[in-house]
Amino acid sequence: MNIWLMKSEPDVYSFDDLKKADKRTSMWEGVRNYQARNFMRDDMCxxxxxxxxxxxxxxxxxxxxxxxxSSKAYPDPTQFDKKSNYFDPKSDPENPRWLVVDVRYRKAVKRPVTLKEIxxxxxxxKMKVAQRGMRLSxxxxxxxxxxxxxKEFWG
Structure with a gap:
């Protein structure tokens, strides 16, 4: 089992949005960074x-x-949608550039753990999210x- 930190802007897609989603599951769409894409493709299970x-x-x-x-990453449909903010005219349907995984709500935490606390x-x-310049989603x-x-925050 791997553990991931996945970032989302709450005004774009919040944890509450995931909770309200059908079957509490949603595609993690719009990733446009190759390293993040590779994590989804190669490492997520x-x-x-x-x-x-x-x-x-x-x-x-x-x-x-x-x-x-999801069992494995699959093509992000937004890369082909000209109306989407995530449209990529260089992505080829025969060889998609961008992928998604499905994410399911598990549970709310007792309280948020802020970046300041981290x-x-x-x-x-020492977590990646705390490192200067780390913007990976x-x-x-x-x-x-x-x-x-x-242990220390959610006990």
């Missing part, structure tokens, strides 16, 4: 844990738990960091 992170908001941080619910913690400060999380979050 059904059942992997997701720390759902709200970014670009007043108080960025981990706001909920989800899981990967950076201030002696161990969590999908990041692996060490089990040790996940265990600290579970």
């Amino acid at each position: 059904k059942g992997d844990v997701v720390l759902f992170y709200h970014s670009n908001c007043k108080e960025p941080g981990i706001v909920g738990l989800a899981e990967i619910s 950076k201030a913690h002696p161990e969590l400060g 999908i990041q692996p999380v060490d089990k040790a960091h996940y265990d600290i979050i579970q």
Whole structure:
């Protein structure tokens, strides 16, 4: 089992939106970074844990738990939709450039863990999300960091 931190801007797609989605499941669409795409394609597995992170908001941080619910990544349909903000005219339907995975709501957390708290913690400060310039929307999380979050923040 892998553990991931997946960022979403709450005004674009929030954790509450995932909770309200049909079957509490949604495509993780719109990823336009090759490294994040490769994580979905090569490393994500059904059942992997997701720390759902709200970014670009007043108080960025981990706001909920989800899981990967698709068996494997598949083509992102928004890359072919000319009306979509995520349209990519260079993507070929025969060889799609961008992928999605399905993410399922698991549970709300006792309280959000803010980026400020992550950076201030002696161990969590080593998480990728706390590193200067780290803007990747999908990041692996060490089990040790996940265990600290579970124990110290959500007990």
